[in-house]
Amino acid sequence: MVEMNLNRRQFLKLSGATAATLAVVELGFNEKKAYAKSKEFKIAKATVTPTICCYCGVGCGILVHTKNNTVVYTEGDPDNPINEGKLCSKGTTLRQLYTSEKRLTKPLYRAPGSSKWEVKDWDWMLDTIAKRTKDTRDSSFVDVENGITVNKTERIASLGGAALDNEETYLLAKLMRGLGVTYLEHQARI
Amino acid sequence: MTKYVKYVDVTKCDGCRACMVACKNWNDLPAEPTEFLGSVQSHVKTTADTWNVLQYIEHENGKGDLEYLFRHSSCFHCTDAACEKVCPENAISYTKYGSVVIDQDKCVGCGYCVQNCPFEVISLKEYKDKNGKEYRKAHKCTMCTDRIDEGLQPACVTTCHTGAMEFGNREVMIQKAEKRVKEIQGRYPNAMVYNPEGVGGTHTVYVLAEKPSVYGLPENPKVPTSAVAWKDYAQPIGKMMLGATTMALVGAFVTNKLFNKEGKGLDENGGGSDE
Numbered sequence: 360m361v362e363m364n365l366n367r368r369q370f371l372k373l374s375g376a377t378a379a380t381l382a383v384v385e386l387g388f389n390e391k392k393a394y395a396k397s398k399e400f401k402i403a404k405a406t407v408t409p410t411i412c413c414y415c416g417v418g419c420g421i422l423v424h425t426k427n428n429t430v431v432y433t434e435g436d437p438d439n440p441i442n443e444g445k446l447c448s449k450g451t452t453l454r455q456l457y458t459s460e461k462r463l464t465k466p467l468y469r470a471p472g473s474s475k476w477e478v479k480d481w482d483w484m485l486d487t488i489a490k491r492t493k494d495t496r497d498s499s500f501v502d503v504e505n506g507i508t509v510n511k512t513e514r515i516a517s518l519g520g521a522a523l524d525n526e527e528t529y530l531l532a533k534l535m536r537g538l539g540v541t542y543l544e545h546q547a548r549i
Numbered sequence: 550m551t552k553y554v555k556y557v558d559v560t561k562c563d564g565c566r567a568c569m570v571a572c573k574n575w576n577d578l579p580a581e582p583t584e585f586l587g588s589v590q591s592h593v594k595t596t597a598d599t600w601n602v603l604q605y606i607e608h609e610n611g612k613g614d615l616e617y618l619f620r621h622s623s624c625f626h627c628t629d630a631a632c633e634k635v636c637p638e639n640a641i642s643y644t645k646y647g648s649v650v651i652d653q654d655k656c657v658g659c660g661y662c663v664q665n666c667p668f669e670v671i672s673l674k675e676y677k678d679k680n681g682k683e684y685r686k687a688h689k690c691t692m693c694t695d696r697i698d699e700g701l702q703p704a705c706v707t708t709c710h711t712g713a714m715e716f717g718n719r720e721v722m723i724q725k726a727e728k729r730v731k732e733i734q735g736r737y738p739n740a741m742v743y744n745p746e747g748v749g750g751t752h753t754v755y756v757l758a759e760k761p762s763v764y765g766l767p768e769n770p771k772v773p774t775s776a777v778a779w780k781d782y783a784q785p786i787g788k789m790m791l792g793a794t795t796m797a798l799v800g801a802f803v804t805n806k807l808f809n810k811e812g813k814g815l816d817e818n819g820g821g822s823d824e
């Protein structure tokens with residue numbers, strides 16, 4: 360014996376739904392058109408800006424699609440000879456660099472020995488970095504070692520990132536050598 | 550209309566997972582925190598928020614050597630799709646390109662498609678409406694039909710840097726797959742084209758390095774006979790004889806009987822199954 364598996368409420372709901380569908384058909388309602396309207400193509404009317412991926416030294420080209428002042432989509436740039444539209448899993452997440460809730464939008468400072476981060480403004484940040492760099496350098500500076508002029512500090516190290524271009528790397532090396540930094544490294548060599 | 554195929558040559562895949570991320574990025578799908586599975590694989594299988602999953606399989610081949618096999622897994626876009634046949638609301642349909650898509654507005658969340666898909670790649674997502682009432686909708690890979698409409702290739706194919714995935718005319722892609730299998734048989738004697746006939750062929754076609762079972766795929770997937778009989782014969786005749794409205798009601802009842810395998814059907818009051 361077959362038992363009726365639909366309870367009364369479902370029965371009513373289903374027949375209501377069907378009646379509504381029929382009425383819609385009879386009125387000549389164009390479902391397709393309404394659907395197309397409600398779901399606009401995601402990157403339609405977006406502004407497209409080419410950029411370079413910030414993550415690794417390959418430097419893939421990426422197209423950034425923006426709309427209403429936010430990034431709606433990113434995709435590999437097919438015209439870029441480096442990656443020809445392809446991307447790795449990390450480069451594909453580039454959009455989150457802008458949209459993520461975890462994104463830092465203000466400089467944060469953690470004092471030595473503290474476990475708390477404090478919000479500071481850029482002026483304070485840059486001044487403090489400059490001051491401490493100079494203090495550390497001056498207090499640790501070695502002019503002569505074993506009779507040889509060395510003009511160095513061993514208390515500061517510099518680690519360059521893979522996304523730096525030639526010019527940035529040149530400037531960074533110039534500044535560090537000017538300070539007497541000998542531990543001058545680059546991510547790509549580690 | 551030309552039918553299209555997403556071609557996946559698993560032997561060219563390096564497991565970078567860009568396809569997984571590209572799918573999330575295009576379809577605005579949220580991340581899902583997952584448990585460590587004891588391998589590099591991130592998710593057990595596809596879910597309602599993760600439409601493709603990269604499989605990582607450690608396989609001992611015929612010579613006793615370890616093969617590390619990868620596979621981009623997502624919907625197959627079957628020519629005879631079980632999900633489409635069992636849906637009581639006609640919420641699942643074929644597009645002119647050959648892809649199989651779900652209309653979430655029509656989906657009632659009964660889950661028959663989930664229970665009947667031979668490849669287990671379609672899933673339900675739970676939502677809450679503003680009164681806190683729960684409802685469910687089925688989701689899966691759309692083959693990026695919205696992109697195809699605009700002349701773009703699927704997002705996952707676009708990003709694949711090894712050429713493991715390609716998108717194009719069905720015949721061309723199948724020829725490509727057959728040619729590729731010949732090239733790799735020296736290294737992979739069990740290599741084959743996976744385009745199973747039991748579901749009328751598919752629109753995601755694989756070049757597999759090993760037998761389907763190694764990838765957890767059915768060797769001979771089939772659309773349940775009852776689904777074919779129901780969708781292709783009984784329903785159209787019923788509509789003719791009883792009219793569409795009545796047939797829709799009978800239909801909801803019959804599909805519940807035939808395709809609700811787990812008793813998780815239309816159970817607003819927990820009464821989905823009467824076993």
Ligand code: SF4
Nearest residue numbers: 624625627630632666
């Ligand atoms: S693979 Fe499953 S979900 Fe995809 S079309 Fe085939 S039956 Fe439907």
Ligand code: SF4
Nearest residue numbers: 572690692693703705
């Ligand atoms: S075809 Fe589109 S929806 Fe399907 S897995 Fe690829 S990116 Fe995701």
Ligand code: SF4
Nearest residue numbers: 562563565566568709
């Ligand atoms: S993008 Fe290509 S190479 Fe990378 S995991 Fe996906 S199929 Fe494999």
